Amino acid sequence: MSIKIQTLSGYIHEYQKSILDPEAFWSRVAESFYWRKKWDEVVEFDFTIPDIKWFVNGKLNITENILERHLYTIGDKPAIIWEPNDPSEAHRVITYTDLHQQVCRMSNVLKSLGVEKGDRIIIYMPMVPEAAVAMLACARVGAIHSVVFAGFSANSLADRINDCTAKVVITADGGYRGAKTTPIKSIVDDALTRTESIEKVLVLKRTGDSVNMKPGRDIWWHDAHEGVDDKHKAEEMDAEDMLFILYTSGSTGKPKGVVHSCGGYMIYSQFTFQNVFQYSVGDIFWCTADVGWITGHSYIVYGPLLTGATTLMFEGIPTWPDPSRFWEIVDKHKVNQFYTAPTALRSLQAFGQEPVLKCDLSSLKVLGTVGEPINEEAWHWYHDHVGKGRCPIVDTWWQTETGGILISPIAGITPTKPSYATLPLPGVDPIILDNEGKVLKGNSVEGNLCIKFPWPGMLRTTYGDHKRCYENYFSQFKGYYFTGDGVKRDEDGYYRILGRVDDVINVSGHRMGTAEVENAINEHPRVVESAVVGYPHEVKGQGIYAFVIADMSDRTEANLKREIRAMVNNIIGPIAKPDRIQVVHGLPKTRSGKIMRRILRKIAQGDLSNFGDTSTLLDPNVVEEIIAGKDSALVE
Ligand code: PRX
16 A cells, blocks of 8 residues: 555655655655556646646556455455435445455446546435445546536536536436435436437436336436446546546636546545545544535545545435434444535534434544534534544545645644644645745745645646636746635644635535536526625634625515515526625726625625725615615525
């Protein structure tokens, strides 16, 4: 296995070496993987384009590193333990041998559907092991998967299908989440009325609900698998071939397809998994994310399976049938490492101590969080009641674009500090810049978080629009990757993420572009203009606050708000529905017409103390009016 840091001095030593000579460091990590052909150069890069290549001319298939590499040593060991939504349904255990057979068979199914290397395939599925099988089969035949979170609307799904001109959709009849059943296949049917590229739809039977199957296009998963061989030779991929596209929100209206490559992502997801969580042979690792997000890609599927680990996959939600569901699963499967989002912890905290205290939880060794800053109260609750004061908490900072964790404690080895992501992992060189691009050296500084040197797991492009990749991440601070996050380096050199400095908000750990939500609101025929900002929300971290100018001649305010929420639900999905909507007559704008979001943010936060310089406002009275109407904002 690749480098595993085991002591604090080992961390310091490896970190220093990795910064002085990153190529030697990453080549040492990469050498422990199976390559069909070794690379010529470790890295070639130019951040001004950007052009980033790792393990140049190296040849591999990531699934050989997951399946063939583990077959003869740990073939009978569980690769995936699947816990269903309903605790009365049996769980499933899939060994590495089973997984190999299932992925090979699915690869042959994909070939029979006409899938070729380089084709794009959408996976729109509930949290069932077949979703992981589908991802791995795509990787095995060289197709590029794009998993779309099954909570996104038909419209969002259609946009993603069209953006990457996908050929196949892999889906299910429906999905269970808590007490709800989602009609997944009918959402796909709706999306496909707005797309032209899809040739085949493969449908897994999960709920048994009746669905429409379009002849010639739609095929049941089980029918397609009938009599199919479970032997398949993996396609040879270049290290820089695309492995997957994952759509994420940015400060502009349309989500962008972040592209990750085969070689670099493989190395980085495995290295970070093994080190941050200090996974040891025989441990059971559980990441509660959905495979539709990057966390699910890197720490349910790729990182653990590349390590030969046992990864637990859960179909349901933390609060159903009751708020001890997470903790009962930990006890049932003797989970050793548990990785979740602060928003889930805050929602469980609200139910008090009883659901957690009644569980044993003594199997836990490491706790992790991801997706948003964790507030100190939630950190202590997690530490004291879930970890019983025994388990280090790794507050892992990273992004869809980074492929894996960049800044985080290494469990039990480097120090932790509540609400701090603490220190960079080896090979990661964080730099703090002020707004003018000046590097802020030393400790006790605050500014924009950038990364100086490439790391293998970083994005390579945004699908179909390389210019957008440059503009989003490499144009603001020349020669650096800009994360979009603000950060503080404290007096001890520990990093604390302060949140986004761009027009992106973080709702329950999900990234949401304010422009994206505004575009959806503006689709309402009576809406003239809108401005969306984030505000602190007790459970979600940030809530969505929309200021809306609308023609109210034939609507009550309550109806308009209901319709706007339904509109956003249809266009993006339930996660983007505004928590508060305030109907206003005007928005604070500069004379050049730019909305002064800074003012709206302060009003939404309830901070009316000091709006700074408002002399450039076109109409300063607008601000007074918005403040006066603040209490009319819908609260749910
Ligand atoms: O603002 C940071 C926040 O989530 C953003 C990335 O979102 P996404 O690409 O959806 O990936 C989430 C899962 C990796 C970051 O720019 N973020 C993520 N982790 C943390 C965090 N903020 C504070 N602390 C974290 N641990």
